[in-house]
Amino acid sequence: MKAFEDRSLRWLLRRLRRVGPAEALHRLRQELWWAQVTPSRIGPRRGPPEESDAPLLTLHHPWVRRPDGDPAAYVARADRVLAGEVPGLGGGWRTREQPVQWHRDPATGRTFPRVRADRVRYRDPAVDPDIRATWEGMRHHHVVWLAQGFAWSGDPVYVAALEKELSEFFTQCPFPEGPAWTSALEVAVRLANWAAAWQLLGAGISSSSFQHKWSRAVAQSLEHVRVNLSMGSSANNHLVGELGGLVVAGALWAPGELEDAVPRLEAQLLLQIAADGSSREGSTGYLGFTLSWGLLAGLAAQGAGQPFAEATWDRLAAAVGFLRALSEGHEVPDLGDWDGGQVLQFGVERLSPTVLARVGAAVFGGGPEEEALWWTSVHDAPPRHIPFAKRTSLDAGLHWVGSSTGVRALLRFGQIGGGALGAHGHADTLSVLLWADGVPVLVDRGTGSYLADPSWRAHFRGTAAHNTATVDGVDSSVASGAFQWEQRAVGELLEGTPTSVRAQHDGYMRLGVMHERTLLLEGDTLRVEDTFRCEGRHDLALHWHLAPGWSVSLDGARARTELGETGESPAATWVVEAEGPWTVHEGEEEPQRMGWHSAGFGTWAPAPTLCQRLSIHGTTTVRTQWTRVR
Numbered sequence: 087m088k089a090f091e092d093r094s095l096r097w098l099l100r101r102l103r104r105v106g107p108a109e110a111l112h113r114l115r116q117e118l119w120w121a122q123v124t125p126s127r128i129g130p131r132r133g134p135p136e137e138s139d140a141p142l143l144t145l146h147h148p149w150v151r152r153p154d155g156d157p158a159a160y161v162a163r164a165d166r167v168l169a170g171e172v173p174g175l176g177g178g179w180r181t182r183e184q185p186v187q188w189h190r191d192p193a194t195g196r197t198f199p200r201v202r203a204d205r206v207r208y209r210d211p212a213v214d215p216d217i218r219a220t221w222e223g224m225r226h227h228h229v230v231w232l233a234q235g236f237a238w239s240g241d242p243v244y245v246a247a248l249e250k251e252l253s254e255f256f257t258q259c260p261f262p263e264g265p266a267w268t269s270a271l272e273v274a275v276r277l278a279n280w281a282a283a284w285q286l287l288g289a290g291i292s293s294s295s296f297q298h299k300w301s302r303a304v305a306q307s308l309e310h311v312r313v314n315l316s317m318g319s320s321a322n323n324h325l326v327g328e329l330g331g332l333v334v335a336g337a338l339w340a341p342g343e344l345e346d347a348v349p350r351l352e353a354q355l356l357l358q359i360a361a362d363g364s365s366r367e368g369s370t371g372y373l374g375f376t377l378s379w380g381l382l383a384g385l386a387a388q389g390a391g392q393p394f395a396e397a398t399w400d401r402l403a404a405a406v407g408f409l410r411a412l413s414e415g416h417e418v419p420d421l422g423d424w425d426g427g428q429v430l431q432f433g434v435e436r437l438s439p440t441v442l443a444r445v446g447a448a449v450f451g452g453g454p455e456e457e458a459l460w461w462t463s464v465h466d467a468p469p470r471h472i473p474f475a476k477r478t479s480l481d482a483g484l485h486w487v488g489s490s491t492g493v494r495a496l497l498r499f500g501q502i503g504g505g506a507l508g509a510h511g512h513a514d515t516l517s518v519l520l521w522a523d524g525v526p527v528l529v530d531r532g533t534g535s536y537l538a539d540p541s542w543r544a545h546f547r548g549t550a551a552h553n554t555a556t557v558d559g560v561d562s563s564v565a566s567g568a569f570q571w572e573q574r575a576v577g578e579l580l581e582g583t584p585t586s587v588r589a590q591h592d593g594y595m596r597l598g599v600m601h602e603r604t605l606l607l608e609g610d611t612l613r614v615e616d617t618f619r620c621e622g623r624h625d626l627a628l629h630w631h632l633a634p635g636w637s638v639s640l641d642g643a644r645a646r647t648e649l650g651e652t653g654e655s656p657a658a659t660w661v662v663e664a665e666g667p668w669t670v671h672e673g674e675e676e677p678q679r680m681g682w683h684s685a686g687f688g689t690w691a692p693a694p695t696l697c698q699r700l701s702i703h704g705t706t707t708v709r710t711q712w713t714r715v716r
Contacts, residue, residue, distance in 0.1 A: 109318025119313045120204045123262050143301045147337045147390040148285050149382075150432075153459040157238035159434045164235025167228045168247050175222045176426030176686040177436045182223075186251075188258040189265065193219045193688070203267035209537055209568070216537045216688060217265055218425055224259070224266050226252075226279040227431055233286035234432070245290045248283065256299050261306040270314035271324045273307050274331025278382070278430055280304060281338045308332065308340055322505055323372045326354050327429070330379035337386040344392045348383075352398045355380045358504070359401050363408030363475065364482030366504035368511045370412065371424020371533075374439035377405045378429045381449050382461060389465040396468070403470035406446035408482075409439050411475030414494060415524030416440065421498065423510035423533050423547070426687040432460035447472055478582050485579060485587040487607045492523040493714065495612055497605055499577040499589035502563055509569035513561040515577045515591040516603045517552035520612060522714055525649070525658060526633040528553050531693075532684030536568060543568055545679045546690075549629075555601060555616055555708075556627045562593030562601070599624055610714035617707045624703075628710065630662070630696040634683050638670045638694045645670070645696055659715040664698050665708060671695045 166179065174180040180192055189198045198206055198220065208217040229251060235244040259266035267273065280300070284291075291297055311331055316324040329351035336343030358366050358376050365373035380402045384394045412418050418439040428437040433456040435441055441457070448455035449462055450470040478485045483500010496519045503511025512530075520528035530553075534546035545551055549561040556562070566572035575593025580602070582588070590602040599620040606613040618626065632638065632647055639646045645662040662668070671680035673692030683693035700708070 112315075112317045116314055120202065120262070123202075141301065142297055143284075143304060143339045145285070145338055146341050147386070149334070149337055149386040149389050149464050150282055150285050150460060151463045152234070152237040152286060153463045155456075155459065160231070160234045160238050163231050163434065164244055167232050167235075168243070172223050172228045175219045175688050186254055186258075188224070188255055189220075191217075191220050192223070198265045200263050203262045203264060206265055206268050208265060208268055216535045217268070218427075218536070219688065220265050221269070221272050222427075224255075224272060225275045225427075226255075226283070227428075230279050230283045230286070230430065230432070233283035236290050237286040237288075242290065245287060245292070248287070249291070249293060249296045252300060252303075253296060256303055261303070262310065267310060269324075270311045270316065271327045271331075274311050274328045274335075275427070275429055277304070277307050277311065277331045277335040280307075281335045282430055282432070285338065304335070304339055308335060308343065312343070318506070322367055322509060323358065323369075323376050326351065326358055326376050326379050329354060330383040330429070333383040334386045337390040337392075341390055344387060344390055348387050348392045348394070351380075351383055352394055355398055356401055359405050360481035361401075361404065362479050362481045363401070363404030363406070363473070364479055364484070365422075366481075367422060367509070368482070368500070368503050369422030369424055370409070370418050370420065370439050371426070372422070372510055373405060374409060374418075374437070374442040375424075375427060375429065377402060377409070377442055377446055378437060380405075381446060381467065382429060385449075385461060385465045385467060388467075399468050399470055402446070403450055403472055406443055406450065407473040408475050408479070409443035410447065410472065413440055413443055414496075414521050415526060417526075418443065419496070419519055419526070420530040420532050421514075422503070422512055423536075424687065425533065425536065431457075433457040477584065478579065480579070483577055483579075485582045485589070487583075487585050487587055487605055489585065489607050489609050491609050491714075493521070493607060493610055493612065495520045495605055495607060497587050497589060497603070499579050499587075499591070501576055502574050503571060507569060508563075508571040508574050511563075511571065511574070512547040512552065513549040513563040513565070513575070513593070514552040514554065515562050515575040515593055516589060516601060517554040518603075518605060518614065519553065520712065522610075522658060522660075527636075527647075527658075527660060527712075529631055529633045529683070531631055531682065532690070533687055534682075534684045534690055535688050538688075540568065541679070542690075545682070546684055550627065550678070550680070551629075551631070551682075553630055554603070554628075555618075556629070557594045557599050557601070557618070558597055558625050559627070560597075562591060594618075597624065598622065610716070612712040614710045614712070615707055616710075617705070618702060619705045620702075621704055623701060625701050626699065626708065628664075628698045628708065629680075630710075631683070632694045632696070634685065634691070634693045636694055638696060640668050640670060642667055644668075647694075647696075661713050661715055662696065663711045663713075665710075666698055666700050669697050669699070671697060 171179045232244045232248040315328050329347050332343045332347040445457045448458035449467050485497045488494040498517045531551040534542050549556045562575045564573040575591040577591040580588040585607045588604040602617040604615040636649050643664050645668045647660045649658045672694045674680045681695040682690045684690040
């Protein structure tokens, strides 16, 4: 295992229980490889020759070129990069210090040490709160944007800036030192962006010395990803991305990679995307991430003479349909983890799951979409019918109810996460989301951060941060690490109709409690009945998380929630009735965190949460009613 010093022996033993012999052998081979690529100041170095001797890469099967269109937005974005701005984590821009310090965390100013990459302590919050802010710049989305500036304008100033950017990166981040080489997935994303930029530059690269440096870095990156594939317990969207990187980069520079990488990628796409198009990980964000890798790699592989099977394209089309059907109010709701990351962004709109639903439909022939014009600029995907998602998704563990008045609710009843670890799942079994005319009322609180203060990580993926109940103050599923669950609640759909659903989960059976929830929707009224089948006394807490912008006033067992009129939606009012007094929480940290909303990875802000606490003795049903006031 990699030597992350912050991981306890107890954590290691729990993880080893989920690692089979094949995975253990794979990890041992990785360790031997890392020992051989030790940087020269620590020991002998193995790898490609010096830059001046590195063979120049040959372009075999290009898969992107500049489409027709208006260059204004692309040139303007490239000019921002020239001015020293780069994309920030989760979207937006940030201004970098000059000269650029690639190893410095832009959020904290801390500098990662120049040590062998597998020794970088990036999981220790005492060293750095979250390495993803550093990784985001190292993905080199902005390098593609500089290449687009040249492709549209022909101005060599963008080529000069790109060569300077990458030359400084190669100097400060030599293989295999520092955070740039800690994650095979991050290297794969960077490879995809390098491949796109190289194609868009065409003959614009004039410096032979720079071409040799870049060729060497590509060769090192391909080897890094190939050796450090995520296997076994870690095989999730990471493995999809790593194999996807080998395919999109291999099609361009190393077609020999495709014979092995393409069938393995297809197998992982069929494994990670369920038959109904949902994510096995239970994450809408990572479903979009996986979908984008599948579409890009599928197009690149097709151009290289290694086309995906029909079943793989069908599964990608199902993912498009699932995301499109989930886009209530034109936005895909947060479910499970997501760090806001993306593979490639050619267009000016960041590729959220909502946007990817449109892009995927366009790739399959569903009309023009800016991003899809780039993705299909060289090769077309086989036309596919986008299936219509069903009301109940047994694979995802979701059921929709709706009324003719525009009220819709989504119940989450399935098992959390996927694979042996359930890494990106949340303890959200029997959580409900609510909309009226597409405007969110009850929402998921988001992800927060992965590697910041562990208590924040525990909060945002815990049961109390979702619209469901806790029993005796504990989560319905038991975490055993930042990306690991020791025990996961098992949910079961008991019955479902267009206006009602009943389900249960066994997450609290360790306390002797079975939780059953029923939703009944009639017009503008949603009735929620929570039955706790048990013996003895237990303390319950029901949590209801309102979208940012809502205000709450209390009157005993009644709560009035209001949303003021905005440019996008009219004012709205709901009255909530319960069988006991309410409390409202917003931005609280003591005695426990309550009333926080993470709209994007790495950030969170106060937002109102309604809570009802009561003690029960024996089997009890608790009723809550939400009614829209017109």
